[in-house]
Each structure stands twice: as C-alpha cells, then as structure tokens.
Amino acid sequence: AWIITTPDETQWIKGGGPKKIQSAYRSEVGGLVGIAVCLTSLSSHLNHTEPPITTACDGLSALKKVHATKEMVKPSWKHVDLLTGLINLFENLPMKARLEHVLGHQDDVGRPLTLLERINVRMDSTAKTIALTHPKSQTKQLAGITLGYGTVTIAGTLICSRTT
Numbered sequence: 001a002w003i004i005t006t007p008d009e010t011q012w013i014k015g016g017g018p019k020k021i022q023s024a025y026r027s028e029v030g031g032l033v034g035i036a037v038c039l040t041s042l043s044s045h046l047n048h049t050e051p052p053i054t055t056a057c058d059g060l061s062a063l064k065k066v067h068a069t070k071e072m073v074k075p076s077w078k079h080v081d082l083l084t085g086l087i088n089l090f091e092n093l094p095m096k097a098r099l100e101h102v103l104g105h106q107d108d109v110g111r112p113l114t115l116l117e118r119i120n121v122r123m124d125s126t127a128k129t130i131a132l133t134h135p136k137s138q139t140k141q142l143a144g145i146t147l148g149y150g151t152v153t154i155a156g157t158l159i160c161s162r163t164t
Contacts, residue, residue, distance in 0.1 A: 001127035002031035028059025029082045036089035043094040052096035056116045058104030066090045
C-alpha cells in the first residue's frame with residue numbers, strides 16, 4: 001500500500017495492489033511505483049520550487065532500486081517488471097523526491113512515533129485490509145511504462161510476469 005499525505009495528515013491519496021502476485025518486496029516496489037505515478041499525475045498542480053517531496057519506505061532494498069539506471073537493469077532481477085517501471089518513473093519525475101528509509105513495525109515500541117513511522121503503520125494496516133478484502137485474480141498492466149520488461153495480461157488476467 002502507498003500514501004501521499006500532507007504533513008498534518010489531514011489530506012491524503014492512497015492505494016494498493018492485488019494479493020495474487022504480491023510478496024513483501026513486490027509490495028514495497030509497488031508502493032513506490034504508486035507514489036511515482038500519482039506524483040507524476042499531480043505534477044502540474046504542485047509547486048516545483050518547494051523542498052523535495054519526502055518518499056519513505058520500510059523496504060530498504062526496494063528504496064535503493066529507485067537510484068538504479070536503465071543500464072543496470074538485469075532480466076534476472078526479481079520483480080523486474082515493476083522495477084523497470086519504478087526506475088523509469090523516478091528518472092522522469094517532474095519534481096525532486098527525497099528518499100528516506102523508515103523502520104517498519106514501530107507501532108509497539110512504547111514511544112511516540114514520528115510522522116513517517118505513523119504513516120508507515122497506517123500503510124501496513126491498509127495493505128493488510130487490501131490483501132484480505134480485494135479479489136485475488138485482478139491485475140493490470142501499468143500504463144505509459146516504456147522501459148524494460150513488463151507483465152503480460154489478456155483481458156485483465158495475468159499471463160506472465162518476471163516475479164521470481
């Protein structure tokens with residue numbers, strides 16, 4: 001699951017993906033893709049001179065892939081279909097994004113949580129809800145992704161994907 005929120009958490013946009021082809025890593029990459037797609041869509045309404053937008057993720061290895069280049073992509077990468085889209089989206093993001101790793105599962109540490117920790121706990125809960133309530137057979141190809149290896153779908157049914 002992913003979210004874009006105001007610092008006071010009063011306004012937000014959030015989303016998530018289907019459980020059928022999910023794993024912990026794919027969920028983190030998918031969340032970063034969701035954020036990048038949404039930011040790209042909203043870019044004409046955002047002030048690009050403001051400080052960078054903070055993009056946080058508790059999946060450090062997924063977060064590190066944002067900085068990969070097209071030349072670094074290997075077909076053997078797990079979830080290369082999403083990773084190529086992620087790299088392309090962040091490379092062409094019309095504003096600066098500051099990437100930050102946030103520790104996951106901080107809801108039981110016994111201290112007040114930071115903004116990013118609170119948001120991360122909220123997204124963990126959202127992801128669980130999505131996994132438990134959404135149909136498991138639906139998947140959609142990312143529109144507008146021109147780089148690399150994608151998933152193959154026919155009439156909305158996943159045929160193949162480089163997920164392992």
